[in-house]
Amino acid sequence: METTLPGKVLIVDDSLLVRAQVVRALTGAGFAVVEANDGVDGLAKLSANPDVGLVVCDVNMPRMSGLELLERTPAGLAVLMLTTEGHSELIQRARALGAKGWITKPFDADLLVATVRKLLG
Amino acid sequence: MTDWEARARAAERTVAVLKRKVVELYDGGGSAILQTLAQVRAREMESARRHEELVRYNGRLEAEVAARTHELQTILDNVVFGFLVVGPDLAIHGFTRSCVELLGRDGLDGAELGDALGFPPERRLGLELALVQIFDDALATDLALAQLPREAVGGAGRTLRLVGRVIRAPNNAIDYVLITITDATELQTAQRENAHYQLLVRLLRQREELAMFVADLGALAREARGALARGEQLQARRAVHTMKGNAGCFGLAALVALIHEVEEAPLDAAAIDRIERALADFLHDNADVLGVSGPGEAGGAWVSPGELAELEAIRGRPAAVASWVRRARRRPIQILLAPLAELTRQLGQRFDKRVELVLEGGDLRVDVDALAPIARELGHLVRNAIDHGIEPEAERAGKPWPARLVLRVAETPVGHELTLEDDGRGIDVDRVVERAIALGFDAGELATRTRAQLLQLVFVDGLTTRETVTEVSGRGVGMSALAAAVRRAGGEIAIESRVGQGTRIQLRIARPQLERASRALTGPRRGRCSRRGDDAARQGPHR
Numbered sequence: 112m113e114t115t116l117p118g119k120v121l122i123v124d125d126s127l128l129v130r131a132q133v134v135r136a137l138t139g140a141g142f143a144v145v146e147a148n149d150g151v152d153g154l155a156k157l158s159a160n161p162d163v164g165l166v167v168c169d170v171n172m173p174r175m176s177g178l179e180l181l182e183r184t185p186a187g188l189a190v191l192m193l194t195t196e197g198h199s200e201l202i203q204r205a206r207a208l209g210a211k212g213w214i215t216k217p218f219d220a221d222l223l224v225a226t227v228r229k230l231l232g
Numbered sequence: 233m234t235d236w237e238a239r240a241r242a243a244e245r246t247v248a249v250l251k252r253k254v255v256e257l258y259d260g261g262g263s264a265i266l267q268t269l270a271q272v273r274a275r276e277m278e279s280a281r282r283h284e285e286l287v288r289y290n291g292r293l294e295a296e297v298a299a300r301t302h303e304l305q306t307i308l309d310n311v312v313f314g315f316l317v318v319g320p321d322l323a324i325h326g327f328t329r330s331c332v333e334l335l336g337r338d339g340l341d342g343a344e345l346g347d348a349l350g351f352p353p354e355r356r357l358g359l360e361l362a363l364v365q366i367f368d369d370a371l372a373t374d375l376a377l378a379q380l381p382r383e384a385v386g387g388a389g390r391t392l393r394l395v396g397r398v399i400r401a402p403n404n405a406i407d408y409v410l411i412t413i414t415d416a417t418e419l420q421t422a423q424r425e426n427a428h429y430q431l432l433v434r435l436l437r438q439r440e441e442l443a444m445f446v447a448d449l450g451a452l453a454r455e456a457r458g459a460l461a462r463g464e465q466l467q468a469r470r471a472v473h474t475m476k477g478n479a480g481c482f483g484l485a486a487l488v489a490l491i492h493e494v495e496e497a498p499l500d501a502a503a504i505d506r507i508e509r510a511l512a513d514f515l516h517d518n519a520d521v522l523g524v525s526g527p528g529e530a531g532g533a534w535v536s537p538g539e540l541a542e543l544e545a546i547r548g549r550p551a552a553v554a555s556w557v558r559r560a561r562r563r564p565i566q567i568l569l570a571p572l573a574e575l576t577r578q579l580g581q582r583f584d585k586r587v588e589l590v591l592e593g594g595d596l597r598v599d600v601d602a603l604a605p606i607a608r609e610l611g612h613l614v615r616n617a618i619d620h621g622i623e624p625e626a627e628r629a630g631k632p633w634p635a636r637l638v639l640r641v642a643e644t645p646v647g648h649e650l651t652l653e654d655d656g657r658g659i660d661v662d663r664v665v666e667r668a669i670a671l672g673f674d675a676g677e678l679a680t681r682t683r684a685q686l687l688q689l690v691f692v693d694g695l696t697t698r699e700t701v702t703e704v705s706g707r708g709v710g711m712s713a714l715a716a717a718v719r720r721a722g723g724e725i726a727i728e729s730r731v732g733q734g735t736r737i738q739l740r741i742a743r744p745q746l747e748r749a750s751r752a753l754t755g756p757r758r759g760r761c762s763r764r765g766d767d768a769a770r771q772g773p774h775r
Binding site: 191199200202203206211212213214215218219222223225226228229230 | 354355357358361364365368370371372374375376378379
């Protein structure tokens with residue numbers, strides 16, 4: 112039965128375009144999505160939405176970066192980092208901080224959906 | 233700047249250019265106008281000539297397209313693959329032998345993949361993170377695999393394409409990552425070449441506008457230099473920025489990239505020089521197609537309306553366009569073969585033989601650069617034919633006099649055929665075998681060869697059926713030099729001879745796989761051409 116929602120996803124990115132892409136891909140697959148435009152906003156949305164099961168998070172953002180947000184997210188909450196090519200050291204730090212994984216932009220929407228399903232499942 | 237403002241400025245600029253032209257014409261008086269008219273007439277004549285040529289070429293278009301398609305298929309058929317297996321320790325646990333050649337290095341067993349691929353530290357870290365993520369198996373497998381680097385530079389500068397797959401154990405855990413390495417050098421060159429052809433087609437369709445753009449870029453460069461001289465950096469930047477926008481309109485991506493780079497730093501006169509030089513170089517390199525040779529020069533009407541119409545029709549098909557452009561770049565093979573007529577005349581005089589050299593297909597257009605090394609050696613064939621093949625008049629019972637030497641050039645789907653046919657005495661195979669045995673060939677082995685294979689012996693270094701060496705021929709090196717040139721070009725030689733009737737020698741030269749562009753590459757060719765060359769060498773008597 113498909114009555115229960117598969118899970119809630121928080122997308123944190125200062126790019127409206129990237130957020131729109133992620134929202135379209137995930138809501139199309141039946142996920143509830145919450146948006147935030149930087150780390151500070153992300154933390155606020157997290158406390159307002161305790162049912163978030165996965166955070167998809169940009170690395171470079173104003174006010175609070177993805178790495179700082181990652182440090183403040185509750186342990187056990189899955190975080191998937193969005194990066195651009197050539198930021199291996201940031202990825203390495205994100206891994207050390209417990210990120211579940213990372214993908215480079217631009218990404219394939221279907222594969223993102225498949226990944227979110229796997230991480231929430 | 234708003235849209236209407238930009239438009240108004242563009243219109244102003246156009247008006248300014250037109251005004252300048254009118255003033256130039258007026259200043260020049262009647263003579264300038266007459267001169268312009270004469271130029272127009274000359275262009276029309278050139279157009280008519282081009283059109284005639286086009287009609288002739290049209291018939292060959294189909295063959296060209298077939299050849300091009302064949303070439304691309306050949307590349308695909310001959311792509312070299314290699315497979316590497318990487319374990320969770322990120323080291324190589326197995327590899328196919330082809331990887332050694334592709335990567336240009338030995339000692340792959342146990343090496344780290346990043347090392348084997350010759351990655352610099354930053355890329356190596358990226359690769360390691362991607363592999364670790366794959367083995368973590370947290371993401372969708374295909375998304376994790378998509379984070380692997382897709383390209384690497386292999387041995388001899390090859391472009392390698394990398395694709396990853398996972399190998400899972402019965403318990404579904406990932407045991408290994410299988411990396412498939414493909415040599416994409418030739419395909420990449422073909423793609424780049426097609427993009428270049430498409431750019432040329434676009435430019436050809438708007439040649440008039442391109443000429444104006446070139447003139448305008450010159451004017452903007454002057455404007456920018458003037459502004460820099462006055463210390464007005466902003467004015468200069470504006471002019472340069474307009475150049476970039478205009479270059480973008482024509483799809484001149486390399487020029488756009490250059491201007492973009494120039495804009496990163498404060499402008500100086502050297503930067504403006506660079507931009508102008510880049511455009512001039514591009515126009516110069518493609519002047520034979522575009523006919524726009526440099527700033528301030530509008531160029532002649534190189535392309536006829538018929539040719540343009542043909543281009544329009546094939547615009548969407550890169551293979552056909554590539555063939556069109558290639559054709560436009562070619563020159564008649566006659567340029568290369570003309571000296572042979574004079575050689576024939578001289579040799580005829582020397583040996584007191586009347587010989588007529590008939591050239592068939594001399595107007596065929598070819599890549600002159602590619603065929604020149606072979607054409608250079610054709611003199612040996614002509615010498616042999618006149619010295620050895622064609623009998624003195626007294627021995628030519630019932631045969632025509634002057635003797636006929638026919639050099640035929642033809643285009644085939646895969647390249648060119650050059651055939652030299654004489655109506656002389658033919659080659660005495662028994663005598664060739666005798667000489668070969670004298671040179672140390674195994675008589676028993678020779679006995680197993682076909683007649684055609686035995687005839688190939690004439691291309692062996694040092695083999696001649698002549699007892700005496702003249703200064704013209706008889707040393708047995710000419711034919712081997714020709715054979716070597718043909719082999720180098722990836723071609724083959726067929727020889728047929730009938731005693732008393734004559735000899736026919738046919739050179740089949742496969743078209744260079746990617747023509748001009750591939751010559752700039754450092755990687756070796758592994759297409760059909762070199763294969764055929766190798767085969768020809770293998771059939772040779774050295775083995």
